[in-house]
Structure formats: C-alpha cells, structure tokens
Amino acid sequence: MTASPAAAALTTRAQEVSPRIVDDILTLVRQETSSYDLPGLATGLDFLRELTVQRLGRPDHEHRYPGGECGDTLTLTYAGTGAGAGHVLLVGHYDTVWPTGTLAGWEQPGASEDGREKLGGPGIFDMKTGLAQGIWALKLARESGAPLPTVTFLFNGDEEIGSLSSRPVIEETAQKADVTLVLEPTAHGAVKTARKGTGIFQVTATGVEAHAGLAPQDGASAITALSEFVVAAAKVAAPDRGTTINTGLFRGGSAINVVAGQATAGVDIRVSSEAEQARVDEELDAIKVSDPRVRIDIDHAWNRPPMTLNAASAPLLALAREVAREQGRDSLPDTAVGGASDANFVAALGLPVLCGMGAVGDGAHAQGEFIYPDTVPAQTALVAGLLGHLTHPLRG
Known part of the structure; x- marks a missing residue:
C-alpha cells in the first residue's frame, strides 16, 4: 500500500534517525536495572529521565513516586499543541528480570536465517527498545509540525514483579488520559489486545x-x-x-x-x-x-485481571490500523498472549488501551532475547503517527 505524503515524510524521517534511536536503545540496555537492585533502578531511572530531557526538553510537569522496596515510578508530561488537545499516556517499565552483572557475559546473537541483523542484551526486547521508541516517537511527531496531544510518559520500575507500588499510579494517571499506549514488545509485529x-x-x-x-x-x-x-x-x-x-x-x-x-x-x-x-x-x-x-x-x-479488547479500545485499534495503512503497511495484526502487563490494569477500568507498541523481536526473559533493528523506524513512526491522530479525545 502506498503511504500518504505526510505519513511517508514521517516514516522517512524515522528511517534517517534510526541509528540514533538504536544508539539510545543500546545505551539504555547498558544501564542494568534488575527489579531487585534498588541502587541500579535509581541510577537507571535518573539516566532514563535525562535521556528523555535531552531528546524532548524539560517536561511541563513531572513527579517521582517513591517505590519503597520497588523501583520508583516517574511521570513526565509534555503539554499538547492543538486546540482542546487530547491526552495520551505512554507506559513503559524500565526494570528487567536480569540480575545485575548479566550484561558482562551476554553474547550477541548472530543474524537470522534470512540474514536479518539481530541485537541482543538484557532487557532489550522487554522493554528498553519500547522506551527509546516512545521518546523518539514524540520527538518525530513534534518535528512534523502537526498539532499534538498532551503526552505523559509513565516509567515504572516494578512491572516484572507485579507493579506492586506503581499500580495505583498507573490507574490514576490512565483515568486522567484519553488513551493509553503501552510500549511493551509486539508479538512478532502484532499489537496485543488480550492478555491473561x-x-x-x-x-x-x-x-x-x-x-x-x-x-x-x-x-x-x-x-x-x-x-x-x-x-x-x-x-x-x-x-x-x-x-x-x-x-x-x-x-x-x-x-x-x-x-x-x-x-x-x-x-x-x-x-x-x-x-x-x-x-x-x-x-x-x-x-x-x-x-x-x-x-x-x-x-x-x-x-x-484478565485483559480483553473492550469496547473503549476497539476504536483505538481501528485508528492504529488506519495509521499503519497511511504509512504503507499492508496490515497491523492484533493477538492474544499469555503474559500480563500494565495494560491489564487499564483495560480492567474500561479505558482505551493498546499494548505491544514497542519492539519487534523475540526471547523475552530468555538469554537469547533480541530485537530486529530494521523494524525500529516503522515501530517508532507508528506511535508518532498515532500521536498525530489523537489531538482530540478518541470517540467510539
């Protein structure tokens, strides 16, 4: 399918800056953030905040919620530019399942059978690629000059152990937003609309x-x-x-x-x-x-709680597919998966949410976890394009 001129310009720009996005992904991976390493989580969140500020400038509002025995949760809000701007919440966790020190012994994967490059590292798939892509999505959407909604990033450091301290923050923040996009990895390119x-x-x-x-x-x-x-x-x-x-x-x-x-x-x-x-x-x-x-x-x-494609989320999925078509994709599949995420909390409130907006790769929680770097531009452009279509609150 042929992309529209505006969508083509966005995807072209994403392709141009893809090496910089990948550099940011690898830099985040080098910041080890095991769910059980509080000093490592604190340092990793500080680094993630500084990276966001470097790419987007200082937020209009920010708040850091102490996590106690878990990693802190940080919200950074960037005001919209459109009249009556909508509000989009981008959720991503910075903690990983990998013990501190794992990085030193990690071996990079070889190319896939069809010759595609792979990049590996602790947390690269689940879900530091999604974090970097989300930050760059807002940057690219801004550069396009289109009106934009208010965007709040929510970075939490305890998703892998149940979001024990961040759940109330996620629920409260989602209720203030019009839609939530969770930057968890895709299921082989499909967005996740149902989770156990x-x-x-x-x-x-x-x-x-x-x-x-x-x-x-x-x-x-x-x-x-x-x-x-x-x-x-x-x-x-x-x-x-x-x-x-x-x-x-x-x-x-x-x-x-x-x-x-x-x-x-x-x-x-x-x-x-x-x-x-x-x-x-x-x-x-x-x-x-x-x-x-x-x-x-x-x-x-x-x-x-179990997550299903609720009535509020169905229009959001349809919009994501419209954006994908505008960008020249043949399709944007959705699927159900066995794993859970912070999207479960949002869906249970009856609010619109899409999960799996992040990396394309495989091997979550496994030593061979990897991404396909050639998918980074398209995934980043997809989120950026969605932001451009969510200037006003979504209507079912």
Missing part, C-alpha cells in the same frame, strides 16, 4: 517437626504435604480454557535429619477469564493432603 490475568500465590504448609531417625512417626512433614498439594494444584490447570499453573519456587525444612515443620511454594497462575479465576480459587481451596496434622494456607494474590 495473573496470580502470584504463596502456599504455606505447617507441619510438626520431629527427629527423622529417633521418632519420625511423631512428625508431620510439611514438605511431603506441600509436594502433594503442588501435584494436585497442577491438575487444576485447564490449558484448553487458557488456564496454566506453575510452581516455580519451593522451599522448606530446617535440616536433613529433621521432619520438616514448614514449607512454602510460589505458584504462578494464568487465566483468561474471571470465571476461571473463581474456579481456580475454589478448587485450590478444596485440595486435601494425606496427613491431617499439616495445615495448608493459601494466599490468593491475584495480581493482574
């Missing part, structure tokens, strides 16, 4: 300690009981209904010659509907272990 809800459950077994050799019969093993629970919990999963259950952490006992008095398990649960969420709660509570002396306590910590 997530539960981060902590299960504790409390048994009776005893000497493993002298009086094992007097003990009630928390480890044995919790193992029974974990096996039973796995059977509650229903992949055909989009429900998965994974026990990723298991700890217990005090010594090898002691019948374990306590054990804990961390369980990751993904559901596609509220009905499945209720079923999982009920069936996990109904699990019985063989030794009645062991007590099982379940912390039902549902972290993110």
Whole structure:
C-alpha cells in the first residue's frame, strides 16, 4: 500500500534517525536495572529521565513516586499543541528480570536465517527498545509540525514483579488520559489486545517437626504435604480454557535429619477469564493432603485481571490500523498472549488501551532475547503517527 505524503515524510524521517534511536536503545540496555537492585533502578531511572530531557526538553510537569522496596515510578508530561488537545499516556517499565552483572557475559546473537541483523542484551526486547521508541516517537511527531496531544510518559520500575507500588499510579494517571499506549514488545509485529490475568500465590504448609531417625512417626512433614498439594494444584490447570499453573519456587525444612515443620511454594497462575479465576480459587481451596496434622494456607494474590479488547479500545485499534495503512503497511495484526502487563490494569477500568507498541523481536526473559533493528523506524513512526491522530479525545 502506498503511504500518504505526510505519513511517508514521517516514516522517512524515522528511517534517517534510526541509528540514533538504536544508539539510545543500546545505551539504555547498558544501564542494568534488575527489579531487585534498588541502587541500579535509581541510577537507571535518573539516566532514563535525562535521556528523555535531552531528546524532548524539560517536561511541563513531572513527579517521582517513591517505590519503597520497588523501583520508583516517574511521570513526565509534555503539554499538547492543538486546540482542546487530547491526552495520551505512554507506559513503559524500565526494570528487567536480569540480575545485575548479566550484561558482562551476554553474547550477541548472530543474524537470522534470512540474514536479518539481530541485537541482543538484557532487557532489550522487554522493554528498553519500547522506551527509546516512545521518546523518539514524540520527538518525530513534534518535528512534523502537526498539532499534538498532551503526552505523559509513565516509567515504572516494578512491572516484572507485579507493579506492586506503581499500580495505583498507573490507574490514576490512565483515568486522567484519553488513551493509553503501552510500549511493551509486539508479538512478532502484532499489537496485543488480550492478555491473561495473573496470580502470584504463596502456599504455606505447617507441619510438626520431629527427629527423622529417633521418632519420625511423631512428625508431620510439611514438605511431603506441600509436594502433594503442588501435584494436585497442577491438575487444576485447564490449558484448553487458557488456564496454566506453575510452581516455580519451593522451599522448606530446617535440616536433613529433621521432619520438616514448614514449607512454602510460589505458584504462578494464568487465566483468561474471571470465571476461571473463581474456579481456580475454589478448587485450590478444596485440595486435601494425606496427613491431617499439616495445615495448608493459601494466599490468593491475584495480581493482574484478565485483559480483553473492550469496547473503549476497539476504536483505538481501528485508528492504529488506519495509521499503519497511511504509512504503507499492508496490515497491523492484533493477538492474544499469555503474559500480563500494565495494560491489564487499564483495560480492567474500561479505558482505551493498546499494548505491544514497542519492539519487534523475540526471547523475552530468555538469554537469547533480541530485537530486529530494521523494524525500529516503522515501530517508532507508528506511535508518532498515532500521536498525530489523537489531538482530540478518541470517540467510539
């Protein structure tokens, strides 16, 4: 499809500055920001703020929200230039799953089978490329001279561990905006309009300690009981209904010659509907272990609600596809994915949101995580083009 003149100029400019955008991406990747490294997160957020100011100038308003045991959340607002300007929220997390020090041993990926260049690094796909593209999208939209909405960037440092401190800030800020674009990576180029809800459950077994050799019969093993629970919990999963259950952490006992008095398990649960969420709660509570002396306590910590393409978001998806067509793309697919993001919170409020506006690549949370740098111009131009179409509040 042939791009319109204005859209063609925008995409051409994105192509021209692509090396600079990629440089910014790699610079952000070199700032290691593990979700559990508070000093690293603080330094990384300071750096991200300075990069934003370098590219866009000082914001009209900014606020830093202390994260406590999590990374801080920062909002930077740039006033719109159009009459009765709309308000767009761009959300991106700067924390990564990678422990500090990972960068030193990271090996760059080779080219793909078709010869396309890849760039790797801890957090490059999820989601530092999206951060840089979002900043440059506003810069390019400004350069185009078109009227623009007010744009607020929200950078949070705890998304990978559940957005424990940033969730209320995200919800409050989204309610003040007309639309939210989440700069998470794409699904092989598709935007994400449905995501699973997530539960981060902590299960504790409390048994009776005893000497493993002298009086094992007097003990009630928390480890044995919790193992029974974990096996039973796995059977509650229903992949055909989009429900998965994974026990990723298991700890217990005090010594090898002691019948374990306590054990804990961390369980990751993904559901596609509220009905499945209720079923999982009920069936996990109904699990019985063989030794009645062991007590099982379940912390039902549902972290993110399921996300679907709500009525408010459908016009936003249609607009994104219109922008893509104007820029010469044949299509802009959307898809459902198993992972959750901060978009789940916004969608649950019934507000318009699109997720997966960031990187094109693969390997999130894996040692081979990478992006295709040749997609950076098009993705940046897509967000920039959307900003130019959101001068006024979106109407369904």
